[in-house]
Amino acid sequence: MKVDWLVIRSETISLRIDRRVPPMLLCLAVMVVVAMVMNLGRGEYPISPLDIVKTVLGIDTGNPDHAFVIYNLRLPRTLVAFMVGMALAISGTIFQGITRNPLADPGIIGINAGASLAAVAVIVLFPLAPIYTLPLSAFAGALLMAGLIYSLAWNNGSSPVLFILMGVGLSAIASAFTSLMITFGDIYSVSDALVWLAGSVYGRTWEQVFSFLPWLMVFVPMALVLARHLNALNLGDDVAKGLGTRVEWQRGLLVLVAVALAGAGVATAGMIGFVGLIAPHLGRQLVGTNHEGLIPTSALLGGMLVVVADFLGRTLFAPIEIPCGVVTAAVGAPYFLYLLIRNRKK
Amino acid sequence: MSRSVSSSARGLSSLTFTVGGLMLGLLILLVCLIFSVSLGAAEIPLNQILTAFIQFDGSREHLIIQTIRLPRSLIALLVGSALAVSGALMQGLTRNPLADPGILGIESGAALAVVATIFVFGTSSLSILTIVAFLGAGVTAMLVYFLSSLGRGGATPLNITVAGAALTALISSLTTAILIVSQRTLEEIRFWLAGSLAGRDINILLQVLPFVATGLVLAFALGRQITTMSLGEDVAKGLGQQTAWVKITTAISVVLLAGSSVSLAGPIGFIGLVVPHMVRFFIKADYRWILPYSAVVGATLLLVADIAARVLLKPQELPVGVMTALVGAPFFVYLAKSKVKK
Numbered sequence: 001m002k003v004d005w006l007v008i009r010s011e012t013i014s015l016r017i018d019r020r021v022p023p024m025l026l027c028l029a030v031m032v033v034v035a036m037v038m039n040l041g042r043g044e045y046p047i048s049p050l051d052i053v054k055t056v057l058g059i060d061t062g063n064p065d066h067a068f069v070i071y072n073l074r075l076p077r078t079l080v081a082f083m084v085g086m087a088l089a090i091s092g093t094i095f096q097g098i099t100r101n102p103l104a105d106p107g108i109i110g111i112n113a114g115a116s117l118a119a120v121a122v123i124v125l126f127p128l129a130p131i132y133t134l135p136l137s138a139f140a141g142a143l144l145m146a147g148l149i150y151s152l153a154w155n156n157g158s159s160p161v162l163f164i165l166m167g168v169g170l171s172a173i174a175s176a177f178t179s180l181m182i183t184f185g186d187i188y189s190v191s192d193a194l195v196w197l198a199g200s201v202y203g204r205t206w207e208q209v210f211s212f213l214p215w216l217m218v219f220v221p222m223a224l225v226l227a228r229h230l231n232a233l234n235l236g237d238d239v240a241k242g243l244g245t246r247v248e249w250q251r252g253l254l255v256l257v258a259v260a261l262a263g264a265g266v267a268t269a270g271m272i273g274f275v276g277l278i279a280p281h282l283g284r285q286l287v288g289t290n291h292e293g294l295i296p297t298s299a300l301l302g303g304m305l306v307v308v309a310d311f312l313g314r315t316l317f318a319p320i321e322i323p324c325g326v327v328t329a330a331v332g333a334p335y336f337l338y339l340l341i342r343n344r345k346k
Numbered sequence: 347m348s349r350s351v352s353s354s355a356r357g358l359s360s361l362t363f364t365v366g367g368l369m370l371g372l373l374i375l376l377v378c379l380i381f382s383v384s385l386g387a388a389e390i391p392l393n394q395i396l397t398a399f400i401q402f403d404g405s406r407e408h409l410i411i412q413t414i415r416l417p418r419s420l421i422a423l424l425v426g427s428a429l430a431v432s433g434a435l436m437q438g439l440t441r442n443p444l445a446d447p448g449i450l451g452i453e454s455g456a457a458l459a460v461v462a463t464i465f466v467f468g469t470s471s472l473s474i475l476t477i478v479a480f481l482g483a484g485v486t487a488m489l490v491y492f493l494s495s496l497g498r499g500g501a502t503p504l505n506i507t508v509a510g511a512a513l514t515a516l517i518s519s520l521t522t523a524i525l526i527v528s529q530r531t532l533e534e535i536r537f538w539l540a541g542s543l544a545g546r547d548i549n550i551l552l553q554v555l556p557f558v559a560t561g562l563v564l565a566f567a568l569g570r571q572i573t574t575m576s577l578g579e580d581v582a583k584g585l586g587q588q589t590a591w592v593k594i595t596t597a598i599s600v601v602l603l604a605g606s607s608v609s610l611a612g613p614i615g616f617i618g619l620v621v622p623h624m625v626r627f628f629i630k631a632d633y634r635w636i637l638p639y640s641a642v643v644g645a646t647l648l649l650v651a652d653i654a655a656r657v658l659l660k661p662q663e664l665p666v667g668v669m670t671a672l673v674g675a676p677f678f679v680y681l682a683k684s685k686v687k688k
Contacts, residue, residue, distance in 0.1 A: 165682040169675045172616045176671035183540045183665055191529050198522040273515055329519035333512040337493055
């Protein structure tokens with residue numbers, strides 16, 4: 001298979017990426033901006049694209065409402081959608097690389113169950129807690145869950161069979177507690193929790209943007225740096241060891257990054273499904289499997305996916321608003337079925 | 347010569363073990379049944395239970411036993427065994443240890459049907475919801491099977507799993523959307539959604555009984571075929587098995603069993619997934635035994651969970667779907683840890 005490589009070499013950095021990646025990233029960035037502008041423009045109060053650009057740049061458009069609508073309502077929401085999409089896509093890419101399974105997603109290691117439990121507990125039991133505790137608690141829940149499963153499955157090395165079985169058992173306990181809270185909690189908190197569980201960026205404010213941002217700023221560069229190790233791990237443990245990778249360390253670090261991104265993303269916007277599954281798939285079609293190029297590509301794809309899903313959710317059945325998590329499932333499920341049917345022709 | 351004698355002697359004693367284990371299981375089940383009838387918000391002494399059937403005298407305790415406790419315990423028994431057997435069937439058929447009846451979208455389809463009914467028509471009686479849930483379960487299973495047959499190689503286990511997972515995700519997102527839009531529906535249905543045995547009377551049980559009975563009979567009859575299928579589809583075909591028929595019959599049995607369970611008691615997870623694992627720690631591979639054992643263990647687990655659900659926070663009742671996981675999961679974790687040696 002002929003692949004053209006672009007090699008960047010300097011004193012400190014040595015990088016090799018697929019030649020398709022830079023133009024693809026540029027293309028995707030443009031598409032993301034277009035999607036965001038579209039999302040900012042539509043809704044109960046339509047604003048033309050020109051006015052949007054002007055308002056964002058700070059130029060007065062003669063209509064003070066524009067600034068209010070864009071800055072207070074739509075911009076934080078769109079930004080959150082984009083950032084969460086990025087985080088989930090990167091997390092999914094890492095998990096698929098680690099488990100060498102293109103059907104993997106963060107839910108497998110019971111992460112979703114742990115994150116949901118923590119976040120629903122905070123929403124239902126401590127309704128007055130400040131917003132920034134939500135990503136923190138979800139991350140803590142996810143990490144705790146992953147750690148428990150990892151340690152219970154330790155049998156002179158991580159045993160894959162025990163891993164899965166422990167994941168099943170512990171996820172069941174976590175979902176039981178979550179279910180308990182949903183059944184007996186105050187109905188308004190439970191409604192909030194359900195919206196959160198469905199995956200939605202409704203009502204997201206700047207507060208959420210800024211509480212999520214640090215997570216991205218720390219873990220996305222880590223993911224990019226660790227990408228090359230993901231390439232090695234993808235070849236299998238023995239080959240990776242032969243190539244000099246410190247398998248347990250790298251894998252542990254990668255799992256940490258993936259859990260952090262998924263946990264924080266899920267905490268900010270709920271369980272937006274299929275993004276972690278689809279974005280890497282699409283990315284692989286576009287730029288191949290080399291992770292240094294794949295991670296940024298799927299990140300942009302994931303961000304765009306969620307922004308478009310939010311746009312569709314808001315406009316399709318206006319004035320009823322459908323959570324973007326429902327749209328991603330509604331789109332993702334048929335896409336998967338299409339993959340299934342398409343394979344038949346091969 | 348001596349080897350064949352001792353191996354047949356070994357075979358005989360291991361058969362005795364297996365049958366003996368089943369008898370023991372049934373005995374434990376009976377004890378749990380008796381406890382289930384006697385424990386609850388109103389304490390009823392054990393001797394009253396017998397007289398409730400022999401010399402019914404219309405007293406409050408006897409009424410409770412006949413109209414509330416006994417139907418409830420019988421439903422728990424039936425649902426528990428149905429779920430466990432359908433889970434074992436799915437795991438044997440798809441050779442996927444993570445399979446459970448939910449894979450065919452049965453639970454999510456039933457939930458969507460029930461939620462949609464309440465959303466559109468307002469409150470409905472429990473018997474109507476039962477029928478609706480069954481229909482939802484059946485339609486979803488057929489849809490999953492149909493979609494999976496469009497994939498490469500037809501309705502292979504992988505295709506079934508993928509189609510089921512995709513459709514389940516789609517359906518449960520629709521269900522969540524409805525619950526978000528209508529808080530009224532959420533309030534009415536959230537207890538049902540967690541799985542509960544409360545408020546079911548003997549008539550509903552009798553409505554659903556034929557389906558469960560048919561499903562169980564079909565399942566036990568398929569024991570030998572499932573054992574062969576669990577070796578892999580190619581091996582089974584090579585051994586002369588009509589895999590298409592086996593798959594269809596198994597699917598029918600699973601839908602009957604799991605569909606009745608979810609329509610009787612709402613979505614109760616965990617049993618279909620974990621009970622077959624627990625049984626396989628002891629029986630290893632022969633589905634002619636795994637299926638009956640699963641039935642007994644599943645029934646016992648659900649009975650115990652229901653007792654716990656009623657008794658823990660008297661008189662408030664916890665949803666039994668929650669208790670199955672809380673009771674069963676720690677036990678399962680302990681079992682897995684001690685039995686799986688790398």
